[in-house]
Amino acid sequence: MPDPSPRHEIAHLGHVELLTPEPEKSLDFFVRVLGLTENGTDGDSVYLRTWDDYEHHSLKLTAAKTSGVGRTALRASSEDALKRRVAALEERGLGVGWVDGDTGIGPTYLFRDPDGHELELYWETERYAPPGHLRPALKNQAQAYPGRGVGVRRLDHVNYLAKEAEANGRFVCDALGGRVTEQIRLDSGVISGQWTHFAQKSYDLVYTNDRTGSSGRLHHIAFATDTREDILRAADIALDNGVHIETGPHKHAIQQTFFLYVYEPGGNRVELCNPTGRLIFAPDWEPVTWTEAERAKGQAWGLKTIESFHTHGTPPVA
Template identity: 40%
Template structure:
């Protein structure tokens, strides 16, 4: 007898943008523009909107001046206006809804909510697309604009990783309410340490990692994509030469198989750079991959490269515990 599968939900299409909080906004913006080749779209009050050159929407990153670094919010775009209505009803039924926001820049009405851990998110349909000036238009018609000549330009926003006091609860919420799919996870006996979930063929658009102090709502990292591993070595060379702290030099993950590196922008938020997309998932009956924590060091965190430092597992923003010594830039 054929086993009945839970009907999948295809109402969320992709990550739309991320808001990052910074207590050094001028320096943070310079990091993304001068080092990573992103472009300032505009600045309104205490918020600056930036884009990568292959982002289709008007912007993918908001830098908001704040007393401490961390996550502002994550925005997800639905697949249609009707899909937005369905997901709003589901979020409202979950008890984690906040309500509608109609006055944000660069997109239409957005329904705001939190994860069980308190990370602020929103879902939306209407977006402003990037209107590229004629002089900046690329002859490559699938590219939003010419490749910038500054820094080592990232191409697009890839994913977000959040620290959580309960990764299983946060990922379960997005799976049940928004239709995300569990792709990989790390467990310590029966306790979930980390999850990688997605709404597309990517291994993840969002991940949750255990926050060791039990603090809630923290940011682990924002990730931008290059698509070419060599770009990571170029970026590492530029970042090091200009005094930015590199936590993990170019490396290859076991989880996701992506080529990666990690650095801190000046306010202390971690930024990951992807050198490729890892593997893609097309199987509609994909069975989640489960790693035991004891097998992760040297295999799951890094497949090719040095074992990740303790700071990778313990440091996030805002800082709620002493920063490990190896995570402090000289």
């Protein structure tokens, strides 16, 4: 039988590893300010989870000499789907190999995107079993609402910086079965940014061109809040806790996401977002392309894009 379409063979973004040179301060930020819950440690790493992610953890916070992104984990939709995506990765020469699964997940296949970012695929997973004080009243909820800080609901997406956004977006589509939902095309014809998704959520992995010409860097990770009003409250919480607010609250034109961007103590950019329930159901969706002139207008309600949004990435480069 012919190999089935790769569409939907990746179920969702599982978790992401963030590197920080300020592990204690970063941990305080994610637990006390954003409201994540600690769920174990391993060496220099702490596992953290949002209250509505069903797996063991949403974020792996690892002490390191510098900031940046470690591995990003994607869960396959089945064991057979995992095997097929591994074969596709090996065919493209970007596979690293099978490794023992991290805490909370089973056998894992490690690979890299064309830009060098590390990602991993897995199928077997450990569903979170909350202790008594975190047991929710409703059995269809993973964990009781923590009532602490911003109280982010789930890990939403990862935005990478890359030498060539289009080459990486094409890789996500061809090898992993993703699909481009929106993109930016400059007057030169260069695609400077692509937003890709795996299921109905409008984006999971994003690639934007790195102005420094570097490879393997991070633009931001994003956590979704329950409501748009939570973003406004998050700005006050950040202000009260001395957290650097880069831009927002405001609304993106691309994807229509309500946003707030802050820097965590390790220097990594973190977006707090509310995607306003935008889902994509069309099986024949065509990418929405934004021109350079349209992007020059700024965000949805006219806020100009701050310069640091184009220049700050982690780890820092000269």
